[in-house]
Amino acid sequence: xxxxxxxxxxxxxxxxxxxxxxxxxxxxxxxxxxxxxxxxxxxxxxxxxxxxxxxxxxxxxxxxxxxxxxxxxxxxxxxxxxxxxxxxxxxxxxxxxxxxxxxxxxxxxxxxxxxxxxxxxxxxxxxxxxxxxxxxxxxxxxxxxxxxxxxxxxxxxxxxxxxxxxxxxxxxxxxxxxxxxxxxxxxxxxxxxxxxxxxxxxxxxxxxxxxxxxxxxxxxxxxxxxxxxxxxxxxxxxxxxxxxxxxx
Amino acid sequence: xxxxxxxxxxxxxxxxxxxxxxxxxxxxxxxxxxxxxxxxxxxxxxxxxxxxxxxxxxxxxxxxxxxxxxxxxxxxxxxxxxxxxxxxxxxxxxxxxxxxxxxxxxxxxxxxxxxxxxxxxxxxxxxxxxxxxxxxxxxxxxxxxxxxxxxxxxxxxxxxxxxxxxxxxxxxxxxxxxxxxxxxxxxxxxxxxxxxxxxxxxxxxxxxxxxxxxxxxxxxxxxxxxxxxxxxxxxxxxxxxxxxxxxxxxxxxxxxxxxxxxxxxxxxxxxxxxxxxxxxxxxxxxxxxxxxxxxxxxxxxxxxxxxxxxxxxxxxxxxxxxxxxxxxxxxxxxxxxxxxxxxxxxxxxxxxxxxxxxxxxxxxxxxx
Numbered sequence: 335x336x337x338x339x340x341x342x343x344x345x346x347x348x349x350x351x352x353x354x355x356x357x358x359x360x361x362x363x364x365x366x367x368x369x370x371x372x373x374x375x376x377x378x379x380x381x382x383x384x385x386x387x388x389x390x391x392x393x394x395x396x397x398x399x400x401x402x403x404x405x406x407x408x409x410x411x412x413x414x415x416x417x418x419x420x421x422x423x424x425x426x427x428x429x430x431x432x433x434x435x436x437x438x439x440x441x442x443x444x445x446x447x448x449x450x451x452x453x454x455x456x457x458x459x460x461x462x463x464x465x466x467x468x469x470x471x472x473x474x475x476x477x478x479x480x481x482x483x484x485x486x487x488x489x490x491x492x493x494x495x496x497x498x499x500x501x502x503x504x505x506x507x508x509x510x511x512x513x514x515x516x517x518x519x520x521x522x523x524x525x526x527x528x529x530x531x532x533x534x535x536x537x538x539x540x541x542x543x544x545x546x547x548x549x550x551x552x553x554x555x556x557x558x559x560x561x562x563x564x565x566x567x568x569x570x571x572x573x574x575x576x577x578x579x580x581x582x
Numbered sequence: 583x584x585x586x587x588x589x590x591x592x593x594x595x596x597x598x599x600x601x602x603x604x605x606x607x608x609x610x611x612x613x614x615x616x617x618x619x620x621x622x623x624x625x626x627x628x629x630x631x632x633x634x635x636x637x638x639x640x641x642x643x644x645x646x647x648x649x650x651x652x653x654x655x656x657x658x659x660x661x662x663x664x665x666x667x668x669x670x671x672x673x674x675x676x677x678x679x680x681x682x683x684x685x686x687x688x689x690x691x692x693x694x695x696x697x698x699x700x701x702x703x704x705x706x707x708x709x710x711x712x713x714x715x716x717x718x719x720x721x722x723x724x725x726x727x728x729x730x731x732x733x734x735x736x737x738x739x740x741x742x743x744x745x746x747x748x749x750x751x752x753x754x755x756x757x758x759x760x761x762x763x764x765x766x767x768x769x770x771x772x773x774x775x776x777x778x779x780x781x782x783x784x785x786x787x788x789x790x791x792x793x794x795x796x797x798x799x800x801x802x803x804x805x806x807x808x809x810x811x812x813x814x815x816x817x818x819x820x821x822x823x824x825x826x827x828x829x830x831x832x833x834x835x836x837x838x839x840x841x842x843x844x845x846x847x848x849x850x851x852x853x854x855x856x857x858x859x860x861x862x863x864x865x866x867x868x869x870x871x872x873x874x875x876x877x878x879x880x881x882x883x884x885x886x887x888x889x890x891x892x893x894x895x896x897x898x899x900x901x902x903x904x905x906x907x908x909x910x911x912x913x914x915x916x917x918x919x920x921x922x923x924x925x926x927x928x929x930x931x932x933x934x935x936x937x938x939x940x941x942x943x944x945x946x947x948x949x950x
Binding site: 437 | 591595783790
């Protein structure tokens with residue numbers, strides 16, 4: 335079992351001055367898992383995720399991503415992960431195709447690979463006709479699916495999604511989760527933060543953060559049994575009520 | 583390398599897609615050169631003057647005709663009494679008044695001596711100075727002519743030669759200034775804004791998570807603006823040579839080399855600003871107030887640095903445009919070579935290395 339741990343965190347902590355954003359969190363994520371990282375706004379989800387991506391240096395504790403240490407092997411981690419931020423992070427004034435070529439380029443992909451992969455993604459997203467349109471002219475749902483495709487363009491082993499479904503309608507969210515499942519089926523590990531509780535149900539395992547600490551970590555079914563709740567929504571409410579930190 | 587090229591290509595798309603900004607960047611130097619060249623000139627032409635001729639003889643008539651013929655003056659009015667002068671000045675009708683006393687020609691012929699009064703509107707001291715100089719020289723010309731006719735011995739003439747710019751053209755002064763201003767604006771402000779924009783859009787996060795080295799991100803951002811600047815340098819030089827008739831007396835390659843060096847200094851400054859600024863407004867504000875104003879005021883382009891109080895003269899030394907302005911003037915107008923401007927060149931090179939190192943060091947690899 336030890337070999338298939340692609341992310342490990344042990345007492346990972348991040349302080350900003352006196353404020354402890356992430357307080358000694360520990361967890362493991364297994365290969366091919368969809369790991370849901372839940373918490374209210376301000377609970378520390380994004381900070382925790384940024385430490386794992388190498389965007390932020392932990393104050394103390396240990397963590398490895400894809401077997402590499404977050405303190406020392408930053409550069410190797412960067413090559414093994416994909417990342418999609420809350421803002422979808424595509425270039426609005428570039429076309430769909432140019433965005434893909436750009437991201438392929440900065441991940442050192444060959445021209446041949448970029449060409450084939452671009453064609454495959456455009457086909458899967460049914461965007462062949464729109465490939466030369468500027469991204470800013472696309473609807474939000476399409477941008478989001480495109481951003482996910484771009485995040486896994488270089489076929490990383492792990493992909494981090496930071497609240498990827500913000501502001502998107504339920505139908506598109508459903509389609510988006512289908513894409514996540516497809517990626518997980520091919521062995522990609524998904525680490526996703528969200529505060530939509532229906533999405534938590536789709537995850538293999540879920541951790542719930544309250545005030546910088548991981549309060550619960552289990553499969554959705556087990557969590558509902560433990561907290562005697564009908565849905566993940568209830569589980570979350572029971573835990574989040576304990577929060578003292580005001581949501582921002 | 584492919585990584586770097588992909589990034590540069592993307593930057594060109596950004597510039598190309600934002601047509602309005604692109605036209606401003608490429609059109610600005612042309613418009614500035616034309617405005618400075620034809621509209622904002624500090625040469626005084628066709629100033630309105632009034633003449634109060636109390637003598638009305640051959641000499642005053644001849645002198646008045648010469649004033650009118652001069653391209654500096656237009657006779658607006660012939661006055662009849664001294665009281666009118668004040669009124670004309672107050673109403674802003676004239677810049678200069680010339681008063682011939684009674685018996686002007688007689689005095690000149692009999693005593694070899696006559697007086698003319700020149701009254702100037704010194705509300706604008708520079709113009710007043712210039713106009714009285716022009717007027718004096720017209721009168722001196724006349725005096726020389728009649729002196730020669732009479733073949734009097736022992737006349738001493740002072741001969742003034744204006745070196746490098748015999749016609750005292752303003753263009754010789756502002757072409758180097760506009761070059762410094764445009765390059766600074768395009769390079770410093772635009773690079774600062776474009777990097778901060780990526781921070782605002784959240785795309786910088788993606789860059790930092792990617793295996794692309796942050797130093798490469800910074801450098802790739804600068805490349806397109808370097809090329810834009812080379813286009814601008816070319817258009818400014820072409821316009822000044824062919825439209826404003828400012829010659830390039832020195833080595834063209836040296837001039838272009840120095841301009842590129844100054845461009846690199848400006849780019850490094852832009853990168854440095856972007857490493858500290860968090861919003862596009864901040865970046866723009868710092869570039870304008872922190873860079874643009876000192877360039878206009880302390881580079882010597884508008885106001886001579888030599889006349890400033892010591893503290894300002896010291897501060898002016900850290901303004902890169904001051905050194906560049908001095909280099910361009912020396913190379914372009916005086917036609918000297920690197921053996922004269924090596925010191926300024928070294929200072930600019932040092933500034934570039936300093937700013938660039940600071941920018942790369944301060945560029946945050948991590949968000950927090």
